[in-house]
Amino acid sequence: MTAATIIHVVASGLATGAIYALMALSLVIIYNATRTLNFAQGEMLMMSTFVAWAVQRALGLPLVLTLVVAIVAGGVMAWLVERTIIRRAIGGTHWDVLIITVGLSLILRALAGLAWTHDEFPFPSFFPSAPIVLGPVRLAPVSVGIFGGSLALMAALWALFRFTRLGRAMRAVAQNQRAARLMGISVERMYSTSWVLAGVVGAVAGVLVAPVVFLSSKMGLIVINGFTAAVIGGFGSMPGAVLGGMFLGVLENLAPLYLPSGIRYSVPFVVLVAVLVVRPAGLVGRIERRKV
């Protein structure tokens, strides 16, 4: 195996990993604000991508506008879900909310199936298909594009959480809800914001990944990889989510080079358990010290 092949594989691994990282980030954003796990995150991604695709086909929009449509659709859908359903379960335990999101994922997948059937559709790509040649190394533009696009979004998220008033409020809610409320932060508004933000991140991830994996109602299953990535990194930590995602993506792409094809799908999970055995709270996570 040449070094060029390995570089190529690692590059496409980083692209896959970037998508997992975005999925993981959207899960972590909601989890940090509301302490619930959004099982329907994958289906929300699928829905916003489908809407963007349908609008693009109906109106013949330029591709860049597809991204805008997806972002708007993802954000609006997340906001609606939070305001009409999740908000009403505010008194319930997080298990209740988990089941609600399970129900939501079933509904969204069924709706997508009814509207667009359960077939696979090609999604137009933003990037040319001719490989970028750098000496002996050939890189697929789509890998570079996905990676770059994801990095840009991650940077934007980082800036949002680091520098803006809204980001600071969200971090405050994640740290201590009661204290945040006493400081005059509307915790409820932060719930909505976190859902919208997660919806938007998911929508971008969907549009970026759809040309590679095809558009289908089963696309939402990617949430499991996002979840794995978030847990490997340490659930609740945003740098951890990115790290976990990249790690998982590279690993998944490298594994088939060295392992028989039969067991390659187990690799992420074996690695997950191995990581957790050594570091029970993920790569960068810390074990929460709970009081009685």
Place this chain on the structure above:
Amino acid sequence: MSLRRVWPLVALAALAVWPWVAPRYFVFLASLVLVNVVVAIGLNLLSGYTNQLSFGHAGFLAVGAYVAALTTIHAPAVPVVVTLLIAGAFTAAVGLAFGVPCLRLGGLYLSMATLAFGFVITEAILNLDTLTKGADGLRVPAARLGGWPLSSDTTRYYLTAVVAVLLVAAAVNLVRTRPGRAFLALRESEIAAQASGIPVALYKTAAFGVSAFYTGVAGGLFAFVVGFLSPDAFDVFLSVDFVVMIIVGGLGSVPGSIIGAAVVTVLYDWLAAFQNYRPLIFGTILIACMLFMPGGIVRALEPLSRRT
């Protein structure tokens, strides 16, 4: 006689006469409900009582089912009771082997590790195809009890019913004993439990073992009731269904497990008529259920039972 005493007797009588009054298909459906009841109780002992939510119980079910099927194929003379015990014991061993390294994991991390376990199990079944016939699936011969093959829906129903009743009775008693109370203490607060002198690691591991045993036995029953095993029947969605059963029924409650398993299984079957709309309706019911009955059906029924 108080209502508490009457209920189990009514349920037993209903179970006994069911094959005579119900059409054949409903006898099969009842067997399936009973299998799921056993899984739900096993899962609830782990998740509801010791707060370790597992998304991998389809994996345990698969282990039990394949062990029972392979035992019957390769040693047809073994009576079904022994086969089920082997399935349960083997699955419990797998559960312990998996539970011990996961002891340090809490909450989401444990759920994720169990999810991973489920994936690895289905993958392992596909790869051990000389033994399990992989994706082609495995036909399960009829179970035998003292030379008699249990080859009709009714005999399989009675097998399942007897085993389920025994396991429900065992669970009801278990949760009232010292270990059962220890499980509940673990759920409320691990630190407080530890401070009260409960050996946390021991009981968490034990919960894993017991839960896997229940699910393994249920897997054996599942193999005989359905008669055909293939790895894709034991996917993540089945694990999620089990979690749905115990949360909709009521976490940390044996009656809750029974109600949840029955409601979800019957609903699933009944909604089959709606084809593409099935997940839509099921999802809506789930959401409505959690919005209007937070804590599950059993919590919603509590005020009623207290009044009587």
